[in-house]
Amino acid sequence: MRLQYPPNVRIIEVPCTGKVDIMHLLMAFEYGADGVIVVGCLEGDCHYSAGNLYAKKRVNRVKEILDKVGVGGERLAMYNLSSGMGGRFAEIVREITEKIMELGPSPIRVATGKATGPIAEVTT
Amino acid sequence: MSVTTPSKLQKMIDSGNFAVTSEVGPPRSADGAVIEHKGNLIKDYVDAINVTDNQTSVCRVCSLACCIRLKLMGLEACLQMVTRDRNRIALQSDILGAASFGINNILCLTGDHQHFGDHPKCANVFDLDSIQLIQTVKMMRDEGKLLGGHEFAVRPQMYIGAAANPFAGPNVAMRVSRLAKKVAAGVQFIQTQCIYNMDTFKEFMKLMVDRGLHEKVAILAGITPMKNVGMAKYMQKRVPGIDVPDDIIRRIGGVPKEKQAEEGLTLAVEQIQELKEVEGVRGFHIMAIEWEEKVGEIVERGGLFPRPQLA
Amino acid sequence: MIKAVPKPLEEVLGQVKDFTKVLIVGCDGCVTVCEAGGMKEAKVLASALRLYFTQAGKQAQIDETSLTRQCEKEYLAQLSDKMDIYDAVVSLACGCGVQYMAEMYNNKIIYPGVDTCFLGVNEERGLYVERCQACGRCILAETGGICPIARCSKRMLNGPCGGSDAGKCEINKDIPCGWELIYERLKTLGQLDRFEKPVDPKDWSTSRDGGPRTIVREDLRI
Incomplete structure (x- = not known):
């Protein structure tokens, strides 16, 4: 299965989305990411029981922070997919890339004049 | 109940007749005529008139001023006092003030939490609780002493009352236990929470009688007529510590809307008749909430009128 | 903490x-x-x-x-x-x-x-509940180890009031009635006799009411 997804996406693998910290997400934006998605296992299917549920809470908290500091919470999202849903994964990445393109570059990247800002993405 | 005061309410209770008290709620404005009007509506039907103290934590004319007004009209007033809003200095000060006008009845309460009222953001006091207020009044009256130790000659001649709620949790035995504590503190009469659940109330009174507490404190049974089924449902669902059985809701709701008030009054009268037979019940406290004009009718139909004239 | x-x-x-x-x-x-x-x-x-x-x-x-x-x-x-x-x-x-x-x-x-x-305890992660008001004179020995000052909404020393309903406080159905807890604990401990003994007015001078507080421990000071 060779599924195509946009090349301006950087994948950061973690053992479980439960490992994804609020600071990882915030730092991605500080470094100039235009958008971040966290992709975890289906709810109820976490190998570590509740890792993806913690991730969901953290994502929501960071979305709130991004809204309040003028970056925009819509630049961050979380999805829950199983390992057999590669097709859907590629589709989500295409959709989110389009959405971020519409939103334009992150205000952080604009302000700091960083030339390229990859869409950082975290997945399991 | 040993200490005798000039209270007419005490005289009535001690005479062995059923006592009748009622209450009036002061206005939320400086209109003094309201209390005068309400007092006149009920004065011939009751032995003493309670004035509520910022009930449900809604700010109103103070109980003390209204009691003085009633006293100046020649009526027997009962000063309700909650410990929510005043510390022991203010409470004792108001007791002395009331006594200086010849007010001889006091109802000692802790009071609803301000959360319910029109100033939910206020600080509360609760320096004392109801039982400590009872102790305080008793000390002032019997020892001529303030909590701070100051001794004085002219003592407040207060007939000391409090409330009891047989229907609050966790069980009737605990509620009797708590009332025993009020008796130990020195309370002389009790006005109960409004009674709708007769079985629970009778169970409560039986425990009181078994312990002989009914001889140490006079129980005035609380009666509140239902105006309509909406009020019955509201009291069942929303008012903490009130137990309205479903059959009451069915009964009031079972008659056409325009007849519900009448049914509510009839129910109150039947409750009085039934409670007269319960050992230990020494009278009635009729709380006709914003319905003072019906107190006379309830008292008359309850067979409690005319009020005995005591020397 | x-x-x-x-x-x-x-x-x-x-x-x-x-x-x-x-x-x-x-x-x-x-x-x-x-x-x-x-x-x-x-x-x-x-x-x-x-x-x-x-x-x-x-x-x-x-x-x-x-x-x-x-x-x-x-x-x-x-x-x-x-x-x-x-x-x-x-x-x-x-x-x-x-x-x-x-x-x-x-x-x-x-x-x-x-x-x-x-001042409270960690009931669970993210769930912290008040237990103490630092009144400066602990009465837990008399109240079955449950503080009425911290846990009764009216800080009653002779509770419960008439507003407790099914073991809950009148101000909020999520708050347990502190005095019902005390009653049950005293029952468990066989100390219900305490419940009927009126508790005198409290000396609040060791609490906030006494003004800003200081502890001087001469045994610890040089």
Whole structure:
């Protein structure tokens, strides 16, 4: 299965989305990411029981922070997919890339004049 | 109940007749005529008139001023006092003030939490609780002493009352236990929470009688007529510590809307008749909430009128 | 332990937005345990402030650190050589730490980053419940180990009031009636006789009512 997804996406693998910290997400934006998605296992299917549920809470908290500091919470999202849903994964990445393109570059990247800002993405 | 005061309410209770008290709620404005009007509506039907103290934590004319007004009209007033809003200095000060006008009845309460009222953001006091207020009044009256130790000659001649709620949790035995504590503190009469659940109330009174507490404190049974089924449902669902059985809701709701008030009054009268037979019940406290004009009718139909004239 | 919650981000933003050099100082004590003001929260707040200033096109230096305890001068002194760099400091300690910092760095603007709430326990992660009001004269021996001052909404010493309903407080169905808990515990302990004995008015002078309090332990002082 060779599924195509946009090349301006950087994948950061973690053992479980439960490992994804609020600071990882915030730092991605500080470094100039235009958008971040966290992709975890289906709810109820976490190998570590509740890792993806913690991730969901953290994502929501960071979305709130991004809204309040003028970056925009819509630049961050979380999805829950199983390992057999590669097709859907590629589709989500295409959709989110389009959405971020519409939103334009992150205000952080604009302000700091960083030339390229990859869409950082975290997945399991 | 040993200490005798000039209270007419005490005289009535001690005479062995059923006592009748009622209450009036002061206005939320400086209109003094309201209390005068309400007092006149009920004065011939009751032995003493309670004035509520910022009930449900809604700010109103103070109980003390209204009691003085009633006293100046020649009526027997009962000063309700909650410990929510005043510390022991203010409470004792108001007791002395009331006594200086010849007010001889006091109802000692802790009071609803301000959360319910029109100033939910206020600080509360609760320096004392109801039982400590009872102790305080008793000390002032019997020892001529303030909590701070100051001794004085002219003592407040207060007939000391409090409330009891047989229907609050966790069980009737605990509620009797708590009332025993009020008796130990020195309370002389009790006005109960409004009674709708007769079985629970009778169970409560039986425990009181078994312990002989009914001889140490006079129980005035609380009666509140239902105006309509909406009020019955509201009291069942929303008012903490009130137990309205479903059959009451069915009964009031079972008659056409325009007849519900009448049914509510009839129910109150039947409750009085039934409670007269319960050992230990020494009278009635009729709380006709914003319905003072019906107190006379309830008292008359309850067979409690005319009020005995005591020397 | 002392329980606190982070202040809303917009409140902190409103306070520091006109400065360019801000230090966020966490406290490794109580506020770390309730996840309101430790090193972690200091980092998150600093990152959020950096994002805010950057997107607003403003050059700012936002740094974070954390101290073992902000209620002790020895630890606060660790900031002394870098304090001059900053225009303002946000302290994530409880009210004690914020004040002690302000006292020690008299000419520095210090903002509180948390709302200090009460003395409580960790029932679960993220669920903290009040247990003590520090009244200065403990009566737990008489009340079955359950404090009526902290756990009765009317701090009654002779409860419960008539508003308790099915074991819950009249002001909120989620709050257990403190006096029903006491009654049940006394029953379990075979001490129900205590329940019918009126408790005299309390001496509140050891509580907040006596004015700001000081403990002097001569046995510990040189």
